Amino acid sequence: MPLFDPTLEQRRFVAIAEDLAENQLRPRADEVDATAVFPKENFDAFAKAGLLGLRIPENLGGMGADVLSAVMVIERLARACGSTGMCFKMHCESTEPMWRLATAEQNERFVKPIAAGERITTTAIAETGTGSHTWSLQSSVTRNEESYELSNVRKGWVTSSEHADLYFTPAMLDDAGPGQFTSFVLEKNAVDWSIDGPWNGLGMRANASSPMTFSGTLPQGNRLGGESAWQTEVLPVFMPFSMITFAAVYLGIAEGAYATCVDHVTGRAYGDTGSKLAEIDGIQRYIGEMRIALDRTRALVYAVADLIERNDIADPAPFIESVCAADETALFVTRTAMNVGGGRSYGGQNALGRYLRDAQAGSVMAPTDDIIKLRVGRMQLGQPQF
């Protein structure tokens, strides 16, 4: 029984995503994972399909997708290829504050070219020093008369790194208080940048999530929102969407692993009796347990997407809870699927190993599962969050 009945428009977005997932992403997924090469052809296909402007309003050249459509698109892409799903999620989450906070001039310079498929964007927030404590960034920026000076702003993990054209980057003005970040759009062609090391992830291997350093002079027109307006202007449009799209990636990885596992158990037959793995009680129970975890998480993720669509964002708990639920479901399903898949899956005869490795990123990417649980507990107890 379907848990949810999408609108015609939502079905249209899902159909576009499924076509790309099956015809572009899936055939390349094992190779980009094995070679750790950024999936540029997939992004070319997204640009051609208009997907780089997924959430950008139609009057700016985008597709105008609602939040749930974006979640379903990202989930479908991640089912086929976790690395590409994550790079696309980073593109969408960094584009979100750009189109929602852009001035008329920024619409022309940034938003319309993204919608036209001419720019890939990403998020450069986490620093090497402060890591998962993203609320205490240290990168500082100096204010000049009509511009800002970036001097060696070092970001520890930038998904898509040199393959992106625009970076959504918060930093501290010299005279700002703790947590009062100012947000910038860094244009790769207009600042000095370097890749400070290779990306050699356990999973998400094609993500190119390398450390990067940025320096240069930024015109005021590269600032998104007001100075030091992170909490008041930027977080409300960035955080909920960032969280729900993380959840979409991990739900997609879990669904991809589940489907691979079902294929495996219905295909693998024993030589002596000819009976299938799918006919064994214990295996049937594992399949049921994974399905229940997936459906439970999907219900939460879709409900939270609806909260965001209605701009009901005063309580941050549901957004971060959806990330943790999807992370844990991905860890549980990939682990269980590997157990069911046995030596054949461990030995690489299907994609379960890739899903298992990709799923590990969920618990260590900010907001990490540890920190989500701590924050939710503190909210329950009325204790300060940070």
Ligand SMILES: Cc1cc2nc3c(=O)[nH]c(=O)nc-3n(C[C@H](O)[C@H](O)[C@H](O)COP(=O)(O)OP(=O)(O)OC[C@H]3O[C@@H](n4cnc5c(N)ncnc54)[C@H](O)[C@@H]3O)c2cc1C
């Ligand atoms: C695949 C991948 C892609 C990424 N892409 C991007 C990107 O595009 N943009 C970006 O900005 N960042 C990105 N990141 C960075 C990410 O969001 C985290 O900031 C980073 O992984 C933190 O790593 P760390 O080693 O510094 O963790 P640490 O901060 O050293 O934490 C280590 C462990 O300690 C735990 N811990 C820390 N504090 C507490 C506490 N108070 N209570 C309990 N446990 C705690 C954490 O949960 C974590 O498990 C990416 C990371 C990965 C893995």
